[in-house]
Amino acid sequence: MTIEEEITPKDNRPVASTPVPGSQWCVVWTGDDRVFFFNPTMQLSVWDKPVDLKSRGDLNRIIEDPPHKRKKEASPTDKSSNYHTEDINEEHTTKTKRNKTEEPVEDTEEKPFKVSPHRTILPLEVRTGHFRDMLLERGVSAFSTWEKELHKIVFDPRYLLLNSEERKQVFEQFVKARIKEEYKEKKRELQQAKEEFRTLLEESKITSRSTFKEFAEKYGRDQRFKKVQKKKDQERFFNQFINSLKKRDKENRLRLRKMR
Numbered sequence: 001m002t003i004e005e006e007i008t009p010k011d012n013r014p015v016a017s018t019p020v021p022g023s024q025w026c027v028v029w030t031g032d033d034r035v036f037f038f039n040p041t042m043q044l045s046v047w048d049k050p051v052d053l054k055s056r057g058d059l060n061r062i063i064e065d066p067p068h069k070r071k072k073e074a075s076p077t078d079k080s081s082n083y084h085t086e087d088i089n090e091e092h093t094t095k096t097k098r099n100k101t102e103e104p105v106e107d108t109e110e111k112p113f114k115v116s117p118h119r120t121i122l123p124l125e126v127r128t129g130h131f132r133d134m135l136l137e138r139g140v141s142a143f144s145t146w147e148k149e150l151h152k153i154v155f156d157p158r159y160l161l162l163n164s165e166e167r168k169q170v171f172e173q174f175v176k177a178r179i180k181e182e183y184k185e186k187k188r189e190l191q192q193a194k195e196e197f198r199t200l201l202e203e204s205k206i207t208s209r210s211t212f213k214e215f216a217e218k219y220g221r222d223q224r225f226k227k228v229q230k231k232k233d234q235e236r237f238f239n240q241f242i243n244s245l246k247k248r249d250k251e252n253r254l255r256l257r258k259m260r
Helices: 059-063 085-093 124-137 146-153 157-161 164-203 212-219 231-259
Strands: 014-019 026-030 035-039 044-046
Touching (some): 026 059, 124 157, 124 164, 212 231
Antiparallel strands (some): 014 026, 026 035, 035 044
């Protein structure tokens, strides 16, 4: 009995695979005609094209030529069409719960993955550093939760460097640190925007009698104006500048009086 006869149309188990020449990845076909990518070195399965395969011009040709659907004269025991299929089947069976349209569930997150070979080689400090780098590179939000951010990192090989408890500990530490850093970054950005806004005010040659409405109508399209995103901040910076002009005008009048 051939592989095609053994499977049912709804079978989502791997039925055939083909290695991608010159890479560590294999293209894997399932019984329900879906395709995913398997890296036997890292024991990692992903639905999306891996970054190092996206520029491969021959990848679509490989995907469109599933070995288990070739003419029957091809041997059903052909090694190229069953490359690692049994190993992939075991690895992928538990991973099918994590497709692109499903949110990873916390209580099952450990089941789909085998221990990374690097976990027993690299020191914990190094592995933790790689995991933190992954959180930063993948854009994990400091204002979200582990469950909501899990889909961003679960298919990254560095995810396997730590166990479940270590991952959550590093995530909590990362979030606390990022909240402080992001607050400082926003404060720094606002200060820079304020300085550029003030430069615009100085170049505009407005007087102490000018109004914010007049200023906004004339310079509202200037990037330095737009950089201060909140209107209340725009008005606050404008009023501060106007007050400084009024103070300067008052000092000039007093100085003139003394000179008389």
